[in-house]
Amino acid sequence: VLHTEALVKRYLLGEVEVMALRGVDFRVNRGEFVAIMGPSGSGKSTLLHLLGGLDRPSSGEVILAGERLSTLSDDALSQVRRRRIGFIFQAFNLLPTLTAGENVLLPILIDGRDAAPYQEKLTALLGMVGMAERQHHKPDQLSGGQQQRIAIARALITEPEIVLADEPTGNLDSKSGSNVLAMLRRICDQMQATIVMVTHDPRAASFADRVVFLKDGQIVDQCPNQRD
């Protein structure tokens, strides 16, 4: 459902060029749960941002459900993101002026839709990540792991076909982390959602169907997980 062809991303800093991705051919099928691991700075977040259309490649293509993202206008790309993709950012990216509940509903509000039909789903999602009683708190009144859990709920409110998760358990204790991973696994198995998760944690990677290894902007290894 989502694949890349010879994906290259180059950043220019003054006269220095940073090759974040050096030609990546990545593929994930519908209903598959793939983990991406690799050293710090190897290009994982960059790959995730390109997959989600949050940034455009220097060359190469990202193809989502048969459609080349490069052919879409900024508006069309923005709409694909809001309606079909849920993104969990490495730095959470919560809006400091909104409450936790408003942050979770943000994808709906940005889409110009009414939030009322989503109240029940909001409550259910907050309950699933253990944040039900914190709905009215602002991000700066929450711990790091609590903010991360709000970011996770926000990515799932639209029941997206594709979840792109950038180190979603990095600030969570093992119990909250396992809870989140089990949740992602459930969404994948029961709703055929497609999950691409960047992680540094081998235990988190073990929840995936397959693990892809990135190093210096290239895929260097892949291995399927034995799962029953």
Added chain:
Amino acid sequence: VLHTEALVKRYLLGEVEVMALRGVDFRVNRGEFVAIMGPSGSGKSTLLHLLGGLDRPSSGEVILAGERLSTLSDDALSQVRRRRIGFIFQAFNLLPTLTAGENVLLPILIDGRDAAPYQEKLTALLGMVGMAERQHHKPDQLSGGQQQRIAIARALITEPEIVLADEPTGNLDSKSGSNVLAMLRRICDQMQATIVMVTHDPRAASFADRVVFLKDGQIVDQCPNQRD
């Protein structure tokens, strides 16, 4: 060298009171490396902020080298922080308008001192965290783990007696993470620095001399690590 007595921290949110710490008696001796673990929201960052004088308790005392922090003025407290404590924040807290190198030198600059004598130490520290060639880049041009490593270098530039680290390896792959932990261990062993590290990673906790477990704002368990 650093201990607390009946430490309580209460946050007031509208009419809701959040008891972040419910009476904590914590002690760390000079030259000791202590890890603090516990569920998300259990009060770890709050405890670390109070230990570093970044916030004041609702009741109870923080005593640093025999001095009650509550007796210090804001200015005096600020000076203690700058000169004796190195703080690694859970969210890094790098200044977006400064380069990586300038961010590392910030404690020196804030102290009104000349940065020139620190250039060599800056280069050495950046080398130790693998960020030597990124000195002139801004934080938004760095990956999550690269930002974390800059935050780590910043905490160490003043060669502080006490390092307070809030989940310092949360965004690092296992190799960069082990590197940072070995660095903290070395500073502790060779320079008798005192390290208090919050972590969710049992492997990181294994580098410490002792692990303290926090739950719902209270210390519920402690255990020494078998180290040779």
